[in-house]
Amino acid sequence: MVTEISAEAPVLDRRGDQSDEAARKKEFAVPSDQRFVLVTTDRTVVNDGKYKELQDGSTLYLLQNKDQVLPVATEENINFVPHYNTLIESGTFEYFAEGQKSLPCALAELVDNALSATAKNTEGRTIEIQLLFDRTFGKPAVVVLDNGCGMTSKQLNNWAVYRLSKFMRENSTFESERDTYVRPEPVPRSLNSDISYFGVGGKQAAFHIGDSVRMITKPINSPDVHELVLSKEEFQKKEQNKEDVFKGTILNRKPGDYSHVTSSERFLQEVIKEETGKDSFTAVVITGVCPEHIKYLKQDFSEWTRQLAHIYHYYIHGANGNHKTDNSLRSNVIPQIDILVTLRDKPSYSMNLRKVEDDMQTLYINSAVDTFEFKVKTSEGGTVDGVLRYHPFLYDKETYPKDLNVLQAPVEEDDDENESGTMNQARGKRDIFECFWNGRLIPYTTVSE
Ligand SMILES: Nc1ncnc2c1ncn2[C@@H]1O[C@H](COP(=O)(O)OP(=O)(O)OP(=O)(O)O)[C@@H](O)[C@H]1O
Ligand SMILES: [Mg+2]
Helix, strand or coil, rough: CCCECCCCCCCHCCCCCCHHHHHHHCCCCCCCCCCEHHHHHHHHECCHHHHHCCCCCCCEECCCCCCCCCCCCCCCCCCCCCCCCCHHHHHHHHHHCCCCCHHHHHHHHHHHHHHHHHHHCCCEEEEEEEECCCCHHHEEEEEEEECCCCCCHHHHHHCCCCCCCCCCCCCCCHHHCCCCCCCCCCCHHHCCCCCCCCHHHHHHHHHHHEEEEEEEEEECCCCCCCCCCCHHHHHHHHCCHHHHHHCCEEEEECCCCCCCCHHHHHHHHEEEEEEEECCCCCEEEECCCCCHHHHHHHCCHHHHHHHHHHCCCCHHHHHCCCCCHHHCCCCCCCCCEEEEEEECCCCEEEEEHHHHCCCCHHHHHCCCCEEEEEEEEEECCCEEEEEEEEEEEEEEEEEECCCCCCEEEEEHHCCCCCCHHHHHHHHHHCCCCEECCCCCCCCCCCCCC
């Protein structure tokens, strides 16, 4: 006889009872002279000890012996929720796979989201990267704050869902209020701020930088601020307690209310105090920042800010880029986008990425002798705006700017005076084209991709 029962079946609750065996036989209509055995689907006999370890909802067989062949096929209910590492370690491979410095790329993901969120701002767009490393304010934190549209609690819930992209998400509880994704109209250099695609960037970035992320957001037209914390520690706790790791709570509160903030996170009080009077905003607060990252962010401040200024060059300086000397070449419309970086330490330091004068794009633009602009329409209706720049080899020297952050390509031994060898030396390992997707540099992407 084969049967499938649940661990919750009442017959099992009477283990230890003298009439136990008889009761079980009765429950399952097993003749009194017949022996039977309870086994799991991987054929482990469920004795008293094993019974205690059974999970609710387990599928068991009632058999004549442990190895009895199944006379009929059975179906077993299983659960395959991914491990929380899917979420918290997701960025690690991606950032390192391309051999680049990972932190500027991770911060850029958060800036991308802030650019998208501020796209419809009627007044200025402000994105602040705050490095709160002054220990008098509690543990170290990285905060990315924007004055964009914010998120409703439904949207905040969607933010947390790994790989829920904008193309498939339901952003309202009510079907009648759901709007579908509309691709923005073409604009010069594709500076459309529509920089999100996979539904992974924010989470990958946050857990690459630290091990806890608190999203604090207020959507337009709502009196409430919504907060959601995802943290490695919470995931671990839930896993130990056999709780659903992908369940959590959103805290809904009035702006400025920091009564829930603990003393180890005093810096949050400052962040929350500034909420009052704001129509909408989003703050991404990352803690558990590893010491190596803190060291890099402090010591290599100019390197990573230079890289961010390069990534967002056209958002910062407009479609024509940063022409330093010839005003006539500058863009007529300079976007009202301020990306501010503040290092709160001893001493504190603050800068606007617009002030960076040595990012690679600025160097390319200002050292080119000539440029050729072109536009290509793709078969799917996309547009590629392109610029070819001419950097001549002059007086025995390359005029192509050197990128100090990129390894120089080794000179091939039998290449002596060979032309391509000289070219490689100048370019290092960089590709000859740089690709900006929707106006934002995607480092290390080549044209074929
Ligand atoms: N600063 C923000 N302000 C408002 N909404 C935000 C903000 N950051 C994230 N969101 C919302 O959360 C969603 C998920 O963000 P996330 O960066 O994880 O993925 P994505 O931007 O959709 O795609 P990608 O993987 O390309 O970054 C965004 O699409 C956006 O709707
Ligand atoms: Mg994103």
